[in-house]
Amino acid sequence: MARGTVRYWAAAKEAAGVAEEIFDAENLGELVTKITKNPDLARVVVRCSFLVNGDPAGTRDPNLVDLPEGAVVEVLPPFAGG
Template structure:
C-alpha cells in the first residue's frame, strides 16, 4: 500500500475542507473512491482532472494508474474560463 499526499485546488479544496492530506492507496481509482466518501467533494471529483507526481492522468482508467510510494496527487477542478 503506497502512502503519499493528495493536494486539493480551488473548488476541490473548498469541498474537502483542507488544502492537502495524507493517503494510503494502491491506485488512483482506489484513492478517488476513498476521497468520494465525503459527499461534499464527490461532485467536484467527477469534473476534476488529476496529476500524479506532476504527470496528467488524462483519460486513462484511474484503476489502472498505480501510485508509487510518496506520490503527490493533485485534484484539479475546472478553473474559471476552462
C-alpha cells in the same frame, strides 16, 4: 499500498475542507473511492483532472494509474479564464 499526499485546489479544496492530506492507496481509482466518501467532494471530483507526480492521469482508467510510494496527487477542478 503506497502512502502519499493528495492536494486539493480551488473548489476541491473548499469541498474537502483541507488543502492536502495523507493517503494510503495502490492506485488512483482506490484513492478517488476513498476521497469521494465525502459527498461534497464527490460532487466536485467528477469534474476534476488529476496529476500524479506532475504527470496528467488523462483519460486512463484510474484503476490502472499506479501510485508509487511518496506520490503527490493533485486534484484540479476546471479553471475558468483565458
